Amino acid sequence: MGKLLITGCGGFTGRHLADAMAADGHEVHALVHEGESRPIPSAQAIHRLDITDQAALSRLVQAVAPDQVVHLAAISFAPHGDLAEMYRTNVMGTRYLLGALAALPRRPDAVLVASSANIYGNRGGRLTEDMAAAPFNDYGATKAATEIVCNLFTDQLPIILVRPFNYTGLGQPAEFLIPKIVDHARRGVTRIELGNLDVARDFSDVRMVVDAYQRLLATSASHGDVFNICSGRPVALRALLDMVGELAGHRFEPSTNPAFVRPDEPASLCGDAGKLERTIGPLRTIPIAQTLEWMLNG
DSSP states (O other): OEEEEETTTTTTHHHHHHHHHHHOOOOEEEOOOOTSSSSOOOOEEEEOOOOOOOHHHHHHHHHHSSSEEEEESSSTTOOOOOHHHHHIIIIOOOHHHHHHTTTTOOSSEEEEEOGGGGGGOOOOEEOTTTTTOOOOOHHHHHHHHHHHHHHHTTTTSSSEEEEEEEETTTOOOOTTTHHHHHHHHHHHEEEESOOOOOOOEEEEEEEEEHHHHHHHHTTTTGGEEEEEEEEEEEEHHHHHHHHHHHHHHHOEEEEEEEGGOOOOOSSSEEEHHHHHHHHSOOOOOHHHHHHHHHHHHH
């Protein structure tokens, strides 16, 4: 199946993707940050370096000579305190990677780059890929810039851009919304501070996201295009609390922390997965209740 380089492989999505791709017979090369010490059993090799070190990254790409690449390395926690680090990692890291891949004697067959639905900003309703970028925070701005950088290489590399909406699963850090709720339930903590409780968001299971990535890599029809990765079905935050509470036999006492509330936040936000399904076929839909049960019992 060839050599696959996954950047950011030490993170939540990267670990699930490495397992799935290795199970399919790929030789997985995991690029992780220098400080990442956890093993990745499914990886053939683990390469530790800072993706903003252009020379080291170029040497790695030359040595591995990957057949396919999935670029996940990024600072994805929007409130991250170091803006300079976020822009360097998300934008310059992408630029250095694509430049190194374009310089290979034999370029990869597919390069999947993770952008984000954050580029759509605070728009409500059903969001489609043809909408212009309108990010509302620096994380979204870095992802919009990443897409522009990718456009510089469309004639040199078979790039697939993906814009994942909210997704979750076993292993996601507790700083994110659903793992935070699950963590409170597992610890038996009744009181929980959240943002706006009267919103609905498009949530998917990480296993569906990984399956979509695998299938996009496998079809040349995806090259040079951009795809929402989403369920297309918004779920209310209060409904999520109720589902976790019911599954765990736990009662929540939620409160709104103003620090977690974004100004002009839309009541409902979801993506349109039509373009994705027209390209790869029906999605591997996993009901959110099953995802929550997996996280509670994992």
